[in-house]
Amino acid sequence: GIILIAINPYKPLPIYEEEVIHAYSGRELGDMDPHIFALAEEAFRQMVRFGKNQSLIISGESGAGKTASAKYAMRFFTTVGGCWGDSSMEEKVLGSIPLMEAFGNAKTTRNDNSSRFGKYLEIGFIQENVTGATIKTYLLEKSRVTFQAKEERNYHIFYQLCASAPLPELQGLGL
DSSP states (O other): OOOOOOOOOSSOOTTSSHHHHHHHTTOOTTSSOOOHHHHHHHHHHHHHHHOOOOOOOOOOSTTSSHHHHHHHHHHHHHHHHOBSSOTTHHHHHHHHHHHHHHHHEEBOSSOTTEEOEEEEEEEEEETTEEEEEEEEEEEOOTHHHHOOOTTOBOOHHHHHHHHHTTSGGGGGGOO
16 A cells, blocks of 8 residues: 655644645645645545545554644545535544543653554545544553653643642542
8 A cells, every 4th residue: 555654843844734735635646745635635536536435544653643644634634525514523523632632641751742542533424525523542552551651651631630629610520
């Protein structure tokens, strides 16, 4: 299959903006520089052309930018195909990611917000329009539940809940 190797520059670059999405939309793979949008366009066109499910597998080490790449692919699909019946679908799907990350991310020696979960994101389409998405997670690093290196911390949400325990709105939770 087609493989794209990307690196996380650890700083924002102007290569994921809407005009770049439109530049890759409708183009054949190989017409332009390798990019997550080129792979998303190829998967999108294959889905539309043949009416068959497509997959993008995004893999890499901690901090490599896998979640960001998935967000960029989702943004591509919603920009190019639109959203069926709900123009805020992208915001709803992408808006749920920080909550999921709060439960599944941890501080490691290499990354302040490293995911401890694998994610399977299934995007639903009617014709070319995004209709919704389902995100399934699975715990990858069970060892971090019981052990962590000296400068690491486990799941952010527990630290945030404990730090917020004195707030009046959380008093009834028994933290």
